[in-house]
Amino acid sequence: MxxxxxxxxxxxxxxxxxxxxxxxxxxxxxxxxxxxxxxxxxxxxxxxxxxxxxxxxxxxxxxxxxxxxxxxxxxxxxxxxxxxxxxxxxxxxxxxxxxxxxxxxxxxxxxxxxxxxxxxxxxxxxxxxxxxxxxxxxxxxxxxxxPMSLLRKSMIVAGLIFAAITLFIFAAAAGLESHLRWIAQGFAGVLGLAGVSLMLAFSLRLKREIEASTDRLQTILSGGLFDASEARTLACCCAEMQQSTFTGRSLAINQWGLLYQIQKNTESWEKLSGELNHTADLVSEWTTEQASATEESSAAITELDSSMEKISEFAHRQTRDMEQVSENLNALRTSMEQSYLNLQNLSGEASEAQKVVSDGTSRVQETTDSMESIARSAREIQSIIQIITSISERVNLLSLNASIESARAGEMGRGFAVVAEEISRLAEQTAGSVKEISGHLEKTAARVQSGTEQVKGLVDLFHGIRGSVDKMDSMSTDVLSEMDQGNRQVQEIAGAGDEVSRFAGDISRSVQEQRIGARELSRSVSGIADREEELSRQAEALKVFASRAASGAGTVHHLTGYFSVDPE
Missing domain, CATH: 3.30.450.20 (PAS domain)
Known part of the structure; x- marks a missing residue:
């Protein structure tokens, strides 16, 4: 097992x-x-x-x-x-x-x-x-x-045995003496009474069983299947009665189970029919609303198709414009690249000029230093000349004194007078030469001073030129940097323009695909409208079916309502 x-x-x-x-x-x-x-x-x-x-x-x-x-x-x-x-x-x-x-x-x-x-x-x-x-x-x-209990079996058998013994005792007592016969008859009476009691108990038991079976059958006939199935089966005193009672109760249980299921299913059927009818009403209302929504959707799809066509035209125009912009950007980029190269060359020349100006400034500075050195030497010579002039004046004064003294000396001082005169002429020549040299030195100093000032102006000019060259070099560097950045930006703009062109192309293709989808959707909406009409007809048919189902369920419920199967 x-x-x-x-x-x-x-x-x-x-x-x-x-x-x-x-x-x-x-x-x-x-x-x-x-x-x-x-x-x-x-x-x-x-x-x-x-x-x-x-x-x-x-x-x-x-x-x-x-x-x-x-x-x-x-x-x-x-x-x-x-x-x-x-x-x-x-x-x-x-x-x-x-x-x-x-x-x-x-x-x-x-x-x-x-x-x-x-x-x-x-x-x-x-x-x-x-x-x-x-x-x-x-x-x-x-x-x-x-089976029947041993006690009930014993009661039946004992009753029959007691009855047989009683008859036997009465028959046997006829041949006994009177006092023994009286005892035997008394004993037989007791046994007979016991047998009658047992038989009476059996009869009463049988009567109750028959009444219980009759009540159960009456309950079944009156529709009380649940009560009949709940009734307990008594232990019967005969197999036929027990089988009959058991069969009746089993029949009641089977019929109760089936009818109870039928009633419950019928109630569910009625409820389902009501819900089905309500659902059919909702479907009918929904199809009506959906039909209106479908019409609105169809109009919206038509408008969407028109809008998509405009978007497609705009995308085409945008693509053409972006292509033109891309061409202009390419030309601008070429021009900027050429300008960038020119500026690079200019920057190189400015750097070279900066070097030349630096060299010129250095040489002018050296010239200025040399002229200042010459001026210093001239001033030193002028000082020496002044000393020589002073000496010449003193020599001339001494020669004059010598002439006076020689005149006083007479003949003896005549030779000395000649020497003094010669010294005086030499002093005068020296003074003249010194004066001439001093004039030349003054002119030279003036020219040196003028040259020095001009050289200083030239130095200032070179410094200005160098500052301008430096500024130009710095500006060219900045312009090169800005042009390089501008060139990158132009490249980015060109790339963005290409991307925009691609996007515009994608938009155009997407719009075309969406227009195709919109047309498909329009056809689908038309098909939905047709199916909605069919669904509306089916909803009406469903309502008719639900009404018929509810009517049939009500009839079944009414027919099974005769039977009492609900335990509550």
């Missing part, structure tokens, strides 16, 4: 309104299971269909119960018992299970099992018998077969 493990001590509640129905083929493979059955068993419906029914077998249930089940239903009889099942997680749940054969055209094709919530007393009773079974196989057999 298959043993499903693991198991837990957690119980899944089976509510009074839960209907656990399953159908199997003759080999016990599940072909249908109700939603309640799948939910409480913790399986999906798809997991259970096609699997053996022992999928939910609990290891606490004695194997003899299932053996009795199969033995009973294979004989075409209905089987009922309290069963403990196992859920997918290992939890357990108790059910009052009734299994019946299913026939098609007189041939047994499978079995249907209807399970309902077991009462607390039924669960305790079954648990005790399960425990007893595992302790005693005999106790398990009594549980499964469900």
């Amino acid at each position: 298959k043993e499903n493990l693991p198991i837990t001590n957690q119980e899944n509640e089976v509510r009074p309104g839960d209907v656990l129905i399953s159908r199997t083929d003759r080999k016990g493979r599940i072909t249908y299971c109700s939603p309640d059955f799948a939910r409480i068993s913790e399986f999906e419906v798809e997991e259970m269909v096609g699997k053996a029914h022992n999928l939910i077998r609990h290891p606490d249930v004695p194997p003899a119960i299932f053996a009795d089940l199969w033995e009973t239903i294979q004989q075409g009889k209905t089987w009922n018992n309290i069963v403990k099942n196992r859920a997918k997680s290992g939890n357990f749940y108790w059910v009052d299970a009734t299994v019946s054969p299913v026939y098609q055209k007189g041939v047994m094709v499978g079995f249907v099992s209807v399970r309902k919530a077991a009462s607390e007393s039924q669960r305790r009773y079954a648990a005790r018998l399960y425990s007893a079974y595992w302790k005693s196989e005999r106790a398990g057999k009594r549980l499964l077969k469900g």
Whole structure:
């Protein structure tokens, strides 16, 4: 026997309104299971269909119960018992299970099992018998077969035996003496009274069972299937009555399960029909709104196509303009490159001129220094000349004094007078020469001074030229830097222009693609409008179907309303 493990001590509640129905083929493979059955068993419906029914077998249930089940239903009889099942997680749940054969055209094709919530007393009773079974196989057999108790059997047999003994004693007492006959007749009377009592108890029991069966049948006929399924089956005093009572209760349980499912499904059907009708109304309203929106979308798409055409024309114009700008930028870049080369040459020439000016300034400075040295020498010579002039004047004064003294000396000083005269002429010549040299020196000094001033002016001019050359060199360097930066910017602008041209081309192509998409969308919108009309017609048909479905569900609900199947 298959043993499903693991198991837990957690119980899944089976509510009074839960209907656990399953159908199997003759080999016990599940072909249908109700939603309640799948939910409480913790399986999906798809997991259970096609699997053996022992999928939910609990290891606490004695194997003899299932053996009795199969033995009973294979004989075409209905089987009922309290069963403990196992859920997918290992939890357990108790059910009052009734299994019946299913026939098609007189041939047994499978079995249907209807399970309902077991009462607390039924669960305790079954648990005790399960425990007893595992302790005693005999106790398990009594549980499964469900025979009459030994006491009730004994009551019937004892009644018959007592009646037979009584008749025998009365017959035998006829040949005894009077006092023995009296004792025998008394004993026979007691036995007869006991037998009559047992027979009377049996008759009363049989009467109650007949009344219970009649009440159950009357309950079924009056539509009280739930009450009939809840009624307990008494242990009958004859097998035929017990089977009849058991069959009636099993029939009530089966019919209760089916009709309860029908009523619940009918209620769901009515609710679904109402929701379906409401949905059809919403769909109808939506299609109306969508039709209006479709018209607006169609107009918007037409306007979008016109706008895209304008954008495409603008993109073409922009592309042409950017191509012209790109050509102008290329020409500007060529011109700037040539100017850059010219400025580089100018900068080189300015640098060379700066060197020449620097050399000229150095040489002029050297000339200035030489002329200043000459001026200093002239001034020194002038000082010497002044000394010579002073000496000449003193010599001339001495010669004059010598002449005076020679005149006084007379003849003796005549030679000295000649010398003094000669010295005087020499002093005068010296004074004249000195004077002439002094004049030349003054002119030379004046010319040197004038030359020095001119050279200084030339030096200042060279300094100015050098400053201008330096400034020009600095400006050319700055202009070169700016032109280099401008050239890079022109290149960037040209690159950006090319990028803009590419973007414009991409925009143009994208616009063309979007125009194609817009036309496709316009055709799709037209198709949507056609489908919306079809959907509107289908929504109206759906409303008619929902109304008919609601009417049919109401009829079924009215017909099944005769039967009391709701546990509440």
